[in-house]
Amino acid sequence: MSGAFKMSIYIDSHKVVLKQVGDIFLDSCSPLPNHHLNHFNPSDGNGYSEIYDFGKLCVGKGKYWIDHPLQMSAETPAHSFGITILLSGTHHIQNHKSNHKYEIRSPMIILRKGSLGLQTIHLQEHKEMSLISLDFNQSFLEIMESNSLNSDFANFFLSEPSTALKTINIPNKNVLHQAHYLLNIPSAQSSIDLLHLEGAALELMSLLLGNNQKSNEIPSSVQRTIFILENEFEKKITIRTLAKQVGINECDLKKIFKEYTGKTIGHYLLENRMRCAQILLKEGVSIEKVANQIGYSSTQYFKKIYERYFSYSC
Structure with a gap:
């Protein structure tokens, strides 16, 4: 951690961006150098955003949930190179410099370089958002170039134009798991x-x-299944209906979904419903409404599932 006790341009830039979007995130004290932690303002939702500067590499992590549709506009002050991995939720991004609009559905990767100018992000309500960001400097680019890495990622950062934004699929299950x-x-x-x-x-x-x-490229059927489970979990979802929606037979879908995510479809769906239920209950929504809102027709059955999942009653 060669840059642990130096001023961080990444954290300074992050703070500038947060000031532009208002009081959505609240500062929290960190005992460590070059670590910046923010919690989501309870009036807007909950969750966190944090950033660690390790010198050559700066790591950002975030997981949050908003109570109402939210629009954030900010201009990144510095030239940068970065990779953002969107792991849950959907971001709608407008780049005002190019006037290009992106709908980025998880799981997806955003490659960034240069000074992208003013951008507006539209976030969905009642959907968990989670992401990883990896930002790096010129010295990391020199490592890429010296090793002649033959990958789409390296080619993007080493080629022209100097300012660009590109979305690509997560290339393999090892990347997704890590x-x-x-x-x-x-x-x-x-x-x-x-x-x-x-x-x-x-x-x-x-x-x-x-x-x-x-190698091990994530099939589109798995990516589409993940999107449905994260964004339509309040609906009645069965393996049969999922298989029809993504265009693959039921047995194959169950097998490859477990292979690439490490979880069964049923467990993945349960996780999304329970996360949503926990957040809604914290906000004071009644048990009956929560059950109905996340796809359970029986309140008693929902309470039983909730207690089994969290080991306490709701």
């Missing part, structure tokens, strides 16, 4: 925690920049 692993590491409380987090981030970068980008 990104989720990094997201779920708790906020660092010590120097040992920082070493663990930095190591996980560097492993993710190594997977992204490796030469085997086409």
Whole structure:
């Protein structure tokens, strides 16, 4: 962590952006150098955003839930190179410089370079958003160039034009698993925690920049299934209806979904429903309304499932 005790241009830039979007995030104190932690303003939703500067590589993590549709506009003040991995939720982004609009559905990767200017992000209500960002400087580009890495990621950052934004699919299951692993590491409380987090981030970068980008490529049927489970979980969802929607037979869908996500379809759906239920209950929504809102016709059955999942009653 060579840059641990130096001023961080990434964190300074992050703070500038947060000031432009108002009081959506609230500052929280961190005991560690070059670590900036923010919690979502309870009046808008809940969740967190944090950033760690390790010198050559800056790692950002965020997971949040909003109570109402939200629009954030900000201009990034510095020239940068970065990768954002959207793991849940859908972002609608407008780049005012190019007047281009993007609808970015999870799981998806955004490649960024240059000074992108003013951007507006539209966030959905009652949908969990989670992401990882990896920003790096010129010295990291020199590592890419010196190793002649033959990947779409390296080619994007090493080629013209100097300012660009591109969306691509997550290339393989190892990247998806490592990104989720990094997201779920708790906020660092010590120097040992920082070493663990930095190591996980560097492993993710190594997977992204490796030469085997086409191996284990995530099938479109799995990506489409993930999107449906995260955005339509309040509907009645069965393996049969899912298989028809994504164009694959039921047995194959169950097999490849488990292979690429490490979870069954039923467990993935349950996780999304329970996260939503927990947040709605914290907001004071009645148990009956919560059950109905997340796809359960029986309140008693919902209460039973909730208690089994969290080991306490709702």
